[in-house]
Amino acid sequence: MSSVASIAQSEQVIPLSEEEEAIRDLVASISDGELAPIADELDKKEEFAQSVFEQLSAAGIMGLVIPAEYGGAGASLLAGVLVMEELARNCGGTALSFGAHAYIGSYNIYKFASEEQRRRYLPDLCSGKKYGAFALTEPGHGSDAMGLQTRAVKKGDRYILNGSKTFITNGSVADTFLVFARTSEEGARGISAFIVERDFPGFSSGKPMEKMGMRASPTTELFFADCEVPQENLLGAEGQGGYMALQGLDMERTLFAGLPIGLMQGALNIALKYSSERKQFGSSIAGFQLVQAMVADISMQLYISRLLAYSAARKLEQGERVTLGASFTKLFASEASVKSTLDAIQILGGYGYTREYGVERLMRDAKLVEIGGGTSQIQRLIIAREVYKQAGLEIH
Ligand SMILES: Cc1cc2nc3c(=O)[nH]c(=O)nc-3n(C[C@H](O)[C@H](O)[C@H](O)COP(=O)(O)OP(=O)(O)OC[C@H]3O[C@@H](n4cnc5c(N)ncnc54)[C@H](O)[C@@H]3O)c2cc1C
DSSP: OOTHHHHHHHHHHSOOOHHHHHHHHHHHHHIIIIIGGGHHHHHHHTOOOHHHHHHHHHTTOTTTTSOGGGTSOOOOHHHHHHHHHHHHTTOHHHHHHHHIIIIIIIIHHHHHSOHHHHHHHHHHHHHTSSOEEEEOOBTTBSTTGGGOOOEEEEETTEEEEEEEEEEEETTTTOSEEEEEEESSSSGGGGEEEEEEETTSTTEEEOOOOOOSSOTTSOEEEEEEEEEEEEGGGEESSTTOHHHHHHHHHHHHHHHTTHHHHHHHHHHHHHHHHHHHHOEETTEEGGGSHHHHHHHHHHHHHHHHHHHHHHHHHHHHHTTOOOHHHHHHHHHHHHHHHHHHHHHHHHHHTHHHHSSTTSHHHHHHHHHHHTTTTSOHHHHHHHHHHHHHHHTTOOOO
């Protein structure tokens, strides 16, 4: 099914600018034309969608939310959500790799880099000549990211990095890594951020991990063995990396919500088409009220997820702090996408359980969004903390 359903739905939720509509339609056409026909193969073979990224590069999308003066498209953050939706509708893994490159990789560099660093790194990331990645998680530090142990020690005009990262999206295809490492023992205040290039001495990446979903997105370990990073690749000052990682999370959680939204839209499209064609007991299963109830639930969760994501994105654009809204968005949309994709499988019955219709792939992709970027448990902790704070109360 074409992108018609998703287009109609995004416009019902919020008025979009002409530019936002044009970007969404452009990416929808790449997603339906280039990505949809190969999405199953990418999943089966665990392959990165190189040809799709080339098309996104040619269309000027790779630097979507970065200002034009650095080679980006200068689009709104809401456009960032829409692009994730349009890619994820056909392939969650491709949306994940795009977001790791364009948002947590490149946009975080734009936000926190010096003018000189922006001019050195952003044009190649925005043109798609180079791919980006964001490296925070370590084997021993996931949810407790601020406890990370990769070390960066200053020696002369360089930092020497030792340690490892894990679960890094685009680890095997990226050229430019935003890496967080410890420069002192002061907890979050002892973390610094560095731009690491793939060919720096002492850097290497592991083989892509085998995963249940998001299989078109390569996830690897990264290794730093006396890795030499020039001092001019430190972002901001020593000790500001923890702040940068946490600040970046509000943007990540908001823009990446487009991913579960797209998965839900993809699942709904398949369920609508199938249920209107499938006949049992002499009539279309779309006429059965228990099937209609599942369609209603998916549609409502999709609508609420869009409301949350679009409103958080508009607030972010205006420079507002959206920690609570971003966690509401991430938690709700992630859990809604797992439930909705399971419901869509149920609507297709036995055929939903096979690979034929692609809906089981969307469900496998959806499970990741309850884990990556802060698990659902961590989102509930953040929400509770913010709610107590807003009530002027402290949790002891
Ligand atoms: C496909 C994929 C792509 C990823 N991409 C990236 C990337 O590009 N860059 C990057 O830096 N990271 C990335 N990650 C890592 C991801 O962000 C972490 O997996 C996630 O933050 C959870 O960390 P963990 O896996 O170590 O789980 P853990 O932190 O070990 O959590 C295990 C369980 O314990 C629960 N738990 C932990 N602490 C608490 C608590 N205080 N209270 C209640 N429950 C708790 C968790 O909710 C979870 O259920 C990716 C992960 C995957 C799987």
